[in-house]
Amino acid sequence: MKRNFDFEQEGIQVKKSCCYFCHQNCGVLAYVKDDKVLAIEGDPDFPTNTGGLCCRGNIALLHLDHPDRVNYPLRRVGKRGEGKWETISWDQALDEIAAKLGQIREEYGAEAVATAGGTQRTDDWARRRFMNLFGSPNGFHNSHLCWIPTFMIETAVCGWSPFEIDLSYSRCIVLWGQNPGASNMPEMHHLSELRQKGLKIITIDPRFTETAAKSDLWLPLRPGSDLALALAWLHVIIYEGLYDPVFVENYCEGFGELANHVEQYTPEWAEPLTWLSADLIRESARMYAMNKPGNIQWGVAMDQQGRASGAAIHARTLIRAITGNLDAPGSDLLTGPSLEFITDEEMEANEYLSEEQKAKQIGADKFKLLTWPGYSKIAEMSKKYWGKVPTAEWMCEAHPPSVFRAILSGDPYPVKALLVSATNPVNSYGESKLVLDALREVDFMVTCDYWMTPTAALSDYVLPIAGALERPTITSSYGCSDFLLASQRAIKPMYERRNDYNFWRDLGIRLGQKDMWPWETVEDAYLHKIEPLGYGSDSYDEFVEYWRFHFPERQYQKYLDKGGFGTPSGKIELYSSVLKDLGYSPLPEYVGPVENEIDHPELAEEYPLVLSTGNGFMPFHHSEHFQIPDVRFLNSEPYFQINPETAEEYGIEEGDWVWIETQRGRMKQKADVTQAVAPRVIITQRGWWFPERKMKEPDLAGCLESNTNVLTSTRDEDCCPLSGTWANRGLLCKIYKVDSTEQKEGN
């Protein structure tokens, strides 16, 4: 948006586009002339952002034609990571990639081809469709860290994940490990509005965040101790009689077992584990249970705690259930999948993947819930009750750390090719050194991205992808919501950029899948998805221009009409038969954080501080936007948070470069000495790499230097036994100042 921009000049069109820099997809109006975007602003009529844009949203035009963008297909000419490329045509690139993938399938089997994704910034039903038709079960994202374990455990217990929060009637919301003040601006806005009308906000977070500062109650728990807190809440709610006896009696199964099970988990028991006083634990549990209806908003914290994740999520699910805060006005709603439009799952062609290939999914033998064994069971249950099933992409994937290990070891079988789309695994996945080794080792790698990331730099081919204003978008919560928000592309992709959909389609066609890809453009595919809604639009763009959203009429307490919930017993299974059948505990059992001073006193002697990683901070999203000076200036260097008391103990002052080290390795960030965290707690920033440096081996733009994932753990025994999610939080670390001789760039 420039000054004196004439909004009414001749030939200008207003396109209903959206922001694409996180998955809120805030509505954006793009002012377009001659296929050029001249200006953008937040769409005041869009229901979520109502005209607002965060700092990232505001730089869309700087992102669109940034000089560092990858604009043409590139083929490696030098050695891997040497930074030498030649420009080739899409046709040539796709022909060569298809030939190579075909050859690998011939030699090693289709399962030797894996694909890595990031957050939902792509049409990944198309990725899944390609992989299913190709015959490989080994697609994955780092979705384990983000909602997917939550979705599957909640669905196992309740028949669907109650992720739709009915905030307008709510009296109390628990933000458990969520900081919408830095990660979900539209939500923060609605919370602020409702708080003025009396909504109580409880924030559970080790950091005094933007959101904690605007809350009624802040619980600064020890990082990774969420499970202990959730169990103690269950104890308080049950033993103080704060649960909903009518709902429990009529609609829940296993309350007696649960009550017996949590008797041991008193607030006094939880006090030394959570570092919260028993009084505060009681007060907070009462505030939630006694202010009905209420919500527990999902945050990534519980999904990122490794072995304790599953039980913590399970316990949180039960808190909601026994208070009756399910599917009632003002509570957390079980919408089920959309029966009105074609869901992502229906576009995935999962039926084309043979049972034999499904059985080969890496990690399925160890972590059953988010792989074919657990997904099949939940899909069957969901089909019977709702008529449709959750998206398989995201909910049923290979275990990422196990795939990276398979690349290095050949165990359980060789993985020879990695197709990377919309992710930079070196910075986003756990145990970065191992990931980097795997990316260096894999025989064949293709990356689809906007930028030359450290991962792209190691690839054989890098393909230029269309970004925010160049692609249409349907927003539907990983294909699992019963509503959708639709946005159009403002302009055709610039240069030789293409939509990721076209990458998968064109590759599929070259590998014999032609009949399965009837939709030439992504708009054609979207029109197919929304046609059953009956709006009668002739094109997808027409739907966006006239309707833009589809929100079905809200139905509460569907279990009354449907004769129960979508579980095997038809009740909310507090004692979960689904988890039990998969070989897991039917009730949430306490297990300590992956590394802690009680279970591992010797480790705690060497690594005495408690580490949490992976939380979001403005102005970046995951490992993105470091290239753009107009937002980078807000936070130009990596910082970790440390309490003044601890800083003094270690002789650390504000702004000092400090090494942070775990058993996996070390990385350095600068000290932000602040009261926002408890003594002994270290909280690092995620995602950091330095695009301003040389993108060449061995430094690869400093991709390990300040990268917090060097510290995280993905060992099988540290992962959640149900979901396989790995440990970003609740780790032990040590710190020491960076020596004056170590300050040169590179590790």
Next chain:
Amino acid sequence: MARYAMVIDTRRCIGCQSCTVACKVHNELPVDMIYNPVTTVGPTGVFPNLHMVHIPLLCMHCENTPCVDACPTGASLRREDGIVWINEKKCVGCKACVMACPYGARISNQEKGIVQKCDFCLDRVDMGKIPRCVQSCHQKARIFGDLDDPNSEVVKLINSHHTVRLLDELGSKPSVFYIYGLEAQMR
């Protein structure tokens, strides 16, 4: 004639700096120039008893304008509607106004050899639009309007809340009003 003003509700501001960036992009400012920084105070107190407030700053569009008075070339002006602006064609970059402004709202653009500052996006205001920072704010912490319109949101807010004008004691009479209160007073 309108009399423009801005109310900033610090109870709502979360310090995301969306306004800062929106303004920079709109005004195409060099990386080191900011018209409206957001100053974060805190967390103050001792863990876990903490408090934090964010104070967005910008040109206060004063009624009594030391900057305009200091300008030797007549480049600094105050419109009838209260917007204080700089006619860049007349500005020689002498920085007298930078010295005069008690709010540090004026910045010298070394590249262009002139002084620049927030002008409430007068280009947009003249088109009937609200300033870019106001539109961009998710939290609706910035409210823009006309003090002469008794039905405007700004008048209602100023009359129903305790508001503060920065350095009011100088007699500059800013057009930017801050709603400032502890969290407990949110309701």
